[in-house]
Amino acid sequence: MNNIFQDGLRPELVTGLQKIGFTKPIEVQEAVIPKLLANTSCVVQAATGSGKTHAFLIPIINAINIDQHYVQAVITAPSRELADQLYQVAKSLRQASGLDFAIAHLAGGTDRQRQMDRFAQTKPQLVIATPGRLLDFVEKKIFAVDQVKYFIIDEADMTLDLGFLTDIDKVMAKVGKETVLAAFSATIPVKLANFLRKYMAKPEEIIIDNPAVIAPTIKNDLLDIGSRDRKAVLYQLLTMGQPYLALVFANTKQKVDEIYRYLQDQGLKVARIHGGITERERRRTVRQVEQGQFQYVVASDLAARGLDIAGVSLVINYEIPKDLEFVIHRIGRTGRNGLPGHAITLMREEELNRIGELEKMGIHFDFVDLKRGELVPRKHHHSREDRRAANKKLDPKLIGMVKKQKRKRKPGYKKKIREAIRRDEAQKRKLEQRHQARAEKRRRKRKREQGR
Template sequence: MNNIFTDSRIKPAIQEGLKKIHFEKPTKVQEKVIPAMLSDLSVVVQAATGSGKTHAYLVPIFNEIDEDAHYVQAIVTLPSRELADQLYQVARQLRDAAGMHFSIAHLAGGTDRERQLEKYQNNTPQLVIATPGRLLDFVQKKVFIVDQVKTFVIDEADMTLDMGFLADIDQVASKMPKDVQIAAFSATIPVKLSNFLRKYMAHPDQIVIDNPSVIAPTIKNDLLDIGSKNRKSILYKLLTMGQPYLALVFANTKQTVDELTRYLQDQGLKVAKIHGGVTERERKRTLRQVEQGQFQYVVASDLAARGLDIDGVSLVINYEIPRDIEFVIHRIGRTGRNGLSGHAITLIREEEMNRIEDLEKMGVHFDFVELKNGELVPRKHYRSRENRQGKNRKLDTKLVGYVKKEKRKRKPGYKKKIKRAIQEDNRQKRKLEQRHEIRKAKRLRKRKREQGR
């Protein structure tokens, strides 16, 4: 099979640059996306984070850039400043390795806007890497013109939708040429995103790499029903059972992230935290320290699940299930990357099982485990108990006689009488079960109220 990195359509300098940064064998997404984009096709690519999609679009972009033409030729948007910063570093690495000489602008919220304005008003970049809000700001101020853009890439498109940035993207895209090549990369393609993309792409090349909703085979994906046990103490036990190279704990809110960080620090663990409330300077410092191996444990909100690329995560713990269950997939996808093995554990209580069923319908497979003697051991699937209930339901003692007598010959109508009696008995039992469920739900609500005080 031909290696797309050595395709004759790719400039020799880029081929050499890829070799220098040790890109020798393309990933599946690179094999499919690079030829499509080299053929000037617009693409919608559904691929999981960590599949190699960044270079899948950088290679065709670099290939089309005219180093002597000083106008904006390509734009890549990402929904968070961390992602934009990471892409900027990756793009510079490939540009320098290829010995190319063109200007790359990095525009993101949280960076010095005035300095950027001053820099690019007199020095138009040829490639722009930006967050949607800052990009729109610069386009509206006419810091640079986008009417000659050849390629427009929307990376992490579903996260862009989740964070409410599609309106900004829409305004920028409307100012581009009608024949601009558009490439959208996303782990999932929700209906709203699909409708938006259709506005600018009549017949895009649809590329799906595996099923991003299915957890990578390199990940052991466990589900732990904690019952009435204390969630924090279970978390501490899981983090200290083995020695994870780097453990990432996800919580739903900034408050919970702060609370868990304090709790784990009080237990003597060295813990870093990342969420939207942490200042830009602190976030950068924390990420640098994590990369340097100064922290073994990181507690984060969902922004970090999609907005950061932290290498070496060997364990992911979902402390709680997020409101948007698709985020479970993105969280778990932080581990088991690039062919390395990973371990994910999701903590749940019985009342959350319906959400697990929804995830299973999406193709997420869980191994059911329990904590015994300081280790995780397999347990039966939660549905096996439900399946047995129907089979093992005992008849009321007063009905046993009816059923035994049915074996003998009886007058017409006797069988119907038995069936009616059994049906009534089952109805009464269902009523009792429903009452039990209602009482259990009341107890759970009471427990939540008490925990909230």
């Protein structure tokens, strides 16, 4: 076993790590564990699926004094699903290590009074909670946080996105000056950085990879569907191979339901996950997916950040999200822990500017086409765009108009120029569409003749 899983760790924890197969730490664990063991506050920027959970759980469990029955560490997660996953991982490590300490899982969707009664009975040393329920317990003085040794914010950018930083702020204002603080996040937006600076003067900043870059184990394809029906393309992609588990992302609950019904009508056994279904149904669906009862799952972005479904071999972005950063988190559902993965983003030509924005964020796409039931490479869209830019010149009459209007400087001349350019571009698009339609007609005619 690597020294990082030995140096400074209690023997029971080392044995537990060996039992669950931790023989060599990965990058985020190598960077974070020694810092937290040394009681150094950290801001950790690490991509989804990088192994950060054990990076903070190992030092926390190592530091818990099992003879002292008060809350010694708090971990927050922005969704019930994430909090439950952290709870399950912590329980697994506790069991493997044989350490006798209590863990409280505090989240909405469960009877508050029952949680309070159980809390009083078990006197937990570790609390894993969603922000709202954590604040509720702290404000009701169910437990104090001024003696907490570790306070961890997991998925900090999602906590910001969902509007939970206010709750976290109220809790963190009550922690002691000696508390070790750590935030783990795929991205560090300015607003989040400012918030963390409020409580951490000079934290250790740890960056593991660039979270805006897709893992090298993922084949990340971009498919221009053109005039083809989007649902039909999706069905073909899902059925032309045998993915172990395919995750399809859409932007809204309504669209998820629409795709879900369509795939069911095509005879596929498919599950759906979004914020509109009940908590009980969502938990049941996730459990069934984990048990291998479904090969296809359609989900909203809740699943991109709020769930950790193992075994996803294929991710399909049915549509590009409004918040482009969600593309990173969607694609990050596959290719985890060094395993190979495949992601396909569907787009149409009018979305090329958004693809350009994603590429500026560091996402590399392989441009592909769907032919005869398989994905084949094609020229990148840049070559087409570059040709258009080179050929895109104003007609001589427009150039003259620009010069004339510039000389006269009459009110509204800029508006007239823009309008003239817009009409010219619209005319060119119309001609190009007509050309494409004719080309498609010729292609279909050749295909019919070849079939005779």
